[in-house]
Amino acid sequence: MVGAYVALSLALPLALLAARALAEGASPTGATIGGELWLLASGRSLALAATVALLACAGAYPLARALPAPLLFALFLISPLARALGVLGLGLPPGALAVALAELAGALPLAALLVLLRLRALDPRWLEAAADLGAGPWTRWRTITLPLLRPTLASAALWSALVSVGDIATLELAGGGKLYALALLLREVAFSLEDPATLTILSAALLALTLPCARALLGAIDALAAPGQGHGGAGALPRPRAALRALAALAAAIAVLPALGLARLAFSTPKDMSLGTSIGAAIEASARTHPPLAALAAIAGFALALRRPRLGPRLGALLVLPLAIPPAVQGILALEVGRAIALPPGELLTLWGLAPASLALAYLAGRLTLAGLPLALDEAACDLGAGPVARLRRLWIPLLGRPAAGVALVLLALLLGAVSVPAFTSGPGGSTLAVALTILARGSGSGAVALVTLTLALAPLLLVPLAARLGGPRRRP
Amino acid sequence: MSLTLVDLSRRFPGGVLALDRVSATLPAGAYTCVMGASGSGKTTLLRAIAGLERLDGGSIVLGGAPLDRLPPERRPVHTVFQGYALFPHLDVAANVGFAARLAGLRGPALAERVAALLRDVGLDAPGIAERRPAALSGGQQQRVALARALAGEPRLVLLDEPLAALDRPLRADLRRMLAATQRARGLAFVHVTHDPEEAMALADHLLLLDHGRLIASGPPAALYARPPTLAAGRLLGELSPLPGAGGRWIRPENLTLGTHMMLAGDPERRATVARLVAQRCLGDRWELELALGERRLIARAGAPLAEEPGAEVTLTWRIADELALPR
Numbered sequence A: 001m002v003g004a005y006v007a008l009s010l011a012l013p014l015a016l017l018a019a020r021a022l023a024e025g026a027s028p029t030g031a032t033i034g035g036e037l038w039l040l041a042s043g044r045s046l047a048l049a050a051t052v053a054l055l056a057c058a059g060a061y062p063l064a065r066a067l068p069a070p071l072l073f074a075l076f077l078i079s080p081l082a083r084a085l086g087v088l089g090l091g092l093p094p095g096a097l098a099v100a101l102a103e104l105a106g107a108l109p110l111a112a113l114l115v116l117l118r119l120r121a122l123d124p125r126w127l128e129a130a131a132d133l134g135a136g137p138w139t140r141w142r143t144i145t146l147p148l149l150r151p152t153l154a155s156a157a158l159w160s161a162l163v164s165v166g167d168i169a170t171l172e173l174a175g176g177g178k179l180y181a182l183a184l185l186l187r188e189v190a191f192s193l194e195d196p197a198t199l200t201i202l203s204a205a206l207l208a209l210t211l212p213c214a215r216a217l218l219g220a221i222d223a224l225a226a227p228g229q230g231h232g233g234a235g236a237l238p239r240p241r242a243a244l245r246a247l248a249a250l251a252a253a254i255a256v257l258p259a260l261g262l263a264r265l266a267f268s269t270p271k272d273m274s275l276g277t278s279i280g281a282a283i284e285a286s287a288r289t290h291p292p293l294a295a296l297a298a299i300a301g302f303a304l305a306l307r308r309p310r311l312g313p314r315l316g317a318l319l320v321l322p323l324a325i326p327p328a329v330q331g332i333l334a335l336e337v338g339r340a341i342a343l344p345p346g347e348l349l350t351l352w353g354l355a356p357a358s359l360a361l362a363y364l365a366g367r368l369t370l371a372g373l374p375l376a377l378d379e380a381a382c383d384l385g386a387g388p389v390a391r392l393r394r395l396w397i398p399l400l401g402r403p404a405a406g407v408a409l410v411l412l413a414l415l416l417g418a419v420s421v422p423a424f425t426s427g428p429g430g431s432t433l434a435v436a437l438t439i440l441a442r443g444s445g446s447g448a449v450a451l452v453t454l455t456l457a458l459a460p461l462l463l464v465p466l467a468a469r470l471g472g473p474r475r476r477p
Numbered sequence B: 001m002s003l004t005l006v007d008l009s010r011r012f013p014g015g016v017l018a019l020d021r022v023s024a025t026l027p028a029g030a031y032t033c034v035m036g037a038s039g040s041g042k043t044t045l046l047r048a049i050a051g052l053e054r055l056d057g058g059s060i061v062l063g064g065a066p067l068d069r070l071p072p073e074r075r076p077v078h079t080v081f082q083g084y085a086l087f088p089h090l091d092v093a094a095n096v097g098f099a100a101r102l103a104g105l106r107g108p109a110l111a112e113r114v115a116a117l118l119r120d121v122g123l124d125a126p127g128i129a130e131r132r133p134a135a136l137s138g139g140q141q142q143r144v145a146l147a148r149a150l151a152g153e154p155r156l157v158l159l160d161e162p163l164a165a166l167d168r169p170l171r172a173d174l175r176r177m178l179a180a181t182q183r184a185r186g187l188a189f190v191h192v193t194h195d196p197e198e199a200m201a202l203a204d205h206l207l208l209l210d211h212g213r214l215i216a217s218g219p220p221a222a223l224y225a226r227p228p229t230l231a232a233g234r235l236l237g238e239l240s241p242l243p244g245a246g247g248r249w250i251r252p253e254n255l256t257l258g259t260h261m262m263l264a265g266d267p268e269r270r271a272t273v274a275r276l277v278a279q280r281c282l283g284d285r286w287e288l289e290l291a292l293g294e295r296r297l298i299a300r301a302g303a304p305l306a307e308e309p310g311a312e313v314t315l316t317w318r319i320a321d322e323l324a325l326p327r
Helices: A002-024 A035-066 A069-077 A080-089 A096-121 A124-132 A137-166 A169-173 A182-193 A196-224 A242-268 A273-306 A313-324 A327-340 A347-371 A376-383 A388-417 A433-443 A447-471 B042-050 B092-096 B098-102 B107-120 B138-151 B168-185 B196-202 B220-225 B230-236
Strands: B003-011 B017-026 B031-036 B057-062 B077-080 B156-160 B188-193 B205-210 B213-218 B248-250 B256-258 B269-281 B286-292 B295-301 B312-318
Touching: A002 A196, A002 A313, A002 A327, A002 A347, A035 A096, A035 A137, A035 A182, A035 A242, A069 A096, A069 A388, A069 A447, A080 A096, A080 A169, A080 A242, A080 A388, A080 A433, A080 A447, A096 A137, A096 A169, A096 A242, A124 A137, A124 B077, A137 A182, A137 A196, A137 A313, A137 A327, A169 A182, A169 A433, A182 A196, A182 A327, A196 A313, A196 A327, A242 A447, A273 A347, A273 A388, A273 A433, A273 A447, A313 A347, A327 A347, A347 A388, A376 A388, A388 A433, A388 A447, A433 A447, B003 B042, B017 B042, B017 B057, B017 B205, B031 B042, B031 B196, B031 B230, B042 B077, B042 B156, B042 B188, B077 B138, B092 B098, B092 B107, B092 B138, B098 B107, B098 B138, B107 B138, B138 B156, B138 B168, B168 B188, B168 B196, B188 B196, B196 B220, B196 B230, B205 B220, B205 B230, B213 B220, B213 B230, B220 B230, B256 B295, B269 B295
Parallel strands: B017 B213, B031 B188, B031 B205, B077 B156, B156 B188
Antiparallel strands: B003 B017, B003 B057, B205 B213, B256 B312, B269 B286, B269 B312, B286 B295
8 A cells, every 4th residue: 555655656756757758858848957057056955955954963952952842843844935034034135145044944943853852762871871980971972972863963964955955935035036956947947948857867866865865764763762762861961051052042043033034024014915815815725725634644644653563664764755855856746647647736736745745744753653652552452352443443543643633733834834845736826825925925025925924934833832732641631 | 898878868759758868887898789669769779879869868978988979970889770771872892891981991901801891791702792782682781781880990889670671590690690790809789679589699788678768787698587577577578477466477488387296395386277278389399378267378398288278287387487577
């Protein structure tokens, strides 16, 4: 089943793209992008991704020690559109610095969240043993904590870099549309040049690169919930010293600054109320499509996570793969599916394009949730005579229903702010709120757009604490 | 170098009193075992000595020097943790050499110390030193943890239920290894356990804890034979109630199955008749469950009785083995 799903969402669209390239030739329109520009864009994208990943990793540990997990997660889920508009709201001119700051504001909480989860999974007895053997706080950090965090930091760097390479909204807005990078060229090739051969080669190359990344990502997530650990390692760490607190404050400021810039933009720029109709239509479309997708993905992700003993690491990595694929490539693949089945860009195609990453995130969340539960529970229920329906009703829905509802809320926050995939799939004018806002923001600097984007940015800050409350231990009446 | 504990107190958030004014002096160079049921405060006591647990009151003095203000890393005390807490990212040699390296040992001197320690704990087979902890068996991990604790040349070694996770034959082997290592080095060991057999076999000196209070201390054989209280007696082994008022008890192995005839002319013995409820094979001996009115008694025998359950049997015992134990 998983194989069929992956084939349908990844392999088949790539094969269709390749088939079209063979049938239509390199560039049916005759227009091409010069090698020099490709080199420049690739170099710029990689340099930007590397800078963002490096800085995110440098700030991850202090930030993880300063902010709670729900806040980090909420900051990570803030739409790239909001961050991009926010850095401009701070007064930065569009360009490389603005793009880097906007991307770093998303990468920092992501890296810090992974580090925090890893710290929680570390056995505090390792630090106690090191102290017992004579290691002071700095030596403990250098010889125990840092080496144990290294794989997590590597995964965080990789994830941040991949998100950066495939990010379109930030490049368009904070880059002023002139900062040509790989994701923008891919969109150019997809829409203006309609060059399937180049798209096939680039998509295949990026997909091949992301498979080991997905394996690493899955391994990192499993390590976060390693069995027999989770003794509250983060709580056992000594109180942060002044230097660490200063670094944490700097990292937190970088993560929060775009939101402040957005607020400034929203309340200081004149509002063009004529945009109300188009924004209203986009809100309606998002409200129609995103909640059902979030709910379905959460249910499917948890259902697949329940099959973990039967899904080996390879199939698990395939499920997680969409999280590692640059969003621009996912957009291209969804567009190709739409072309093959004559489904024009719009709401349905956007749902198809957003589904794989949503399912992947829900699957990861399900794995993390289930890691805290013994696998023998299902066997025990079976042994006591519970059939599949009884097990679902009496065991898994009571145990996982609330966490799954929490994950659905988180997915909703993510979907509301998603821009890069819908930029390919949503059609003219945009069939999601985030894309419509991106288009409007590109066209005018209206305070109305900034105000709605600010509301969009606040959604994760409201939904994630609610999700954490749902996912936490149930209160007894 | 003796260890003195003075009025140690620790109350956990939520009100649980883990240590209730515990005072004791542990002899220099001795193997001390701390015994108690789960939640009796024995691990808290060990962690307090190591500096890993904050105390609400009291003082810990090692060889005349108070340890109270020293952080764990500056105490001359190393611990073998429950579950071992081996560093997963370091190989066996790096784990064992961790403290020695911190003390400034490098190169051949460090390698030599690590090799000697691994030899001492029986881990000198080729390739072991390069393995990660995850690739070791439970027994090997326990040996690495002991070698790691010894490598920093501590003045006191603390062991927190080091044998709890091991199966029975391995436990006996490692118990002997621990005793031999302690004897060879003349170091003071403080070993926490809930297993009376382990404590009796290892300890020169035994501390018994119950609900955070020290209820008895002394040589294990003496405590077993003459426990000061019923709780202390039960911690160390089973007790059978004797007939009559006054709270008299006896160890099951001191009950003999015999006849009233045996008592003739033996003023040092007493006897009673009990009903056989069941008998069970424990491997090297048999356990007999007997009923004496409402009381249940346990006796031990080298071989099973010919009588069926329900039959009456005569129990005899030496008056000198009777224990009058206050509750």
